[in-house]
Ligand code: ATP
């Protein structure tokens with residue numbers, strides 16, 4: 444294959460991951476002109492192009508060297524590692540991307556009182572993830588028969604072709620509609636940036652490193668929150684102890700109230716209502732949680 448001088452990223456052509464993946468790349472400063480056949484998108488500023496394909500094809504395209512990177516669910520990447528990709532080059536998960544979150548779970552009929560995997564012994568389990576399910580069963584010493592289906596896995600128990608299923612779950616609504624219930628989680632999944640285990644040693648490797656740095660910045664900002672609050676000097680220690688992670692808070696005096704301080708803290712993740720309530724109980728008031736738009740340390 445002739446060497447390419449532009450980076451090529453594979454992503455899902457149309458599906459749950461398409462919009463958030465494009466938005467993430469845009470935030471990294473990458474913009475694309477969509478070609479008419481919509482398979483290939485030419486990058487406008489940086490030498491980075493997109494290949495729009497079915498998500499299932501993404502790991503294989505990276506393994507074959509057709510694409511340098513891919514944005515794909517961890518579920519698809521790990522299944523490929525255990526099945527199609529066994530003979531090829533190893534693939535790595537370079538970054539978790541924080542969208543497309545779901546679980547790969549075993550679900551059983553609602554009336555079954557599930558306690559552990561041993562109850563699946565001798566059962567028929569329908570799935571589109573025979574690799575991941577097979578490994579999970581093996582690790583637990585359970586001998587079950589894995590029925591591989593390409594889609595509509597959730598109706599197999601009603602059709603009588605399986606006793607349980609192993610499928611992706613987000614809210615659980617599909618399971619309830621099919622009189623099933625989530626019994627065990629095999630994998631917590633989200634979209635990831637996948638690539639070869641070793642970066643190419645040419646300019647494409649440098650471009651990947653640059654992209655990873657931008658991605659890290661974008662992801663960090665997206666998850667950061669600025670917490671503002673007022674507290675008395677007396678309650679300060681108790682309040683600080685409850686602050687969710689991040690660097691040391693900044694303290695400012697409050698005009699006309701010598702006993703009061705204004706506190707400003709950068710938090711590494713979401714701040715929950717429960718955390719706010721706890722901090723308030725410790726003596727804080729006038730609390731604000733703000734999203735962070737850009738950050739340059
Ligand atoms: P394609 O045509 O590309 O093969 P698909 O039907 O396999 O599409 P989608 O349903 O768009 O794919 O899901 C893509 C990915 O989104 C999944 O592999 C998974 O990582 C993630 N995902 C998040 N929530 C869910 C969910 N509730 N059901 C299925 N996938 C989900």
Ligand code: ZN
Nearest residue numbers: 497498499500
């Ligand atoms: Zn798919």
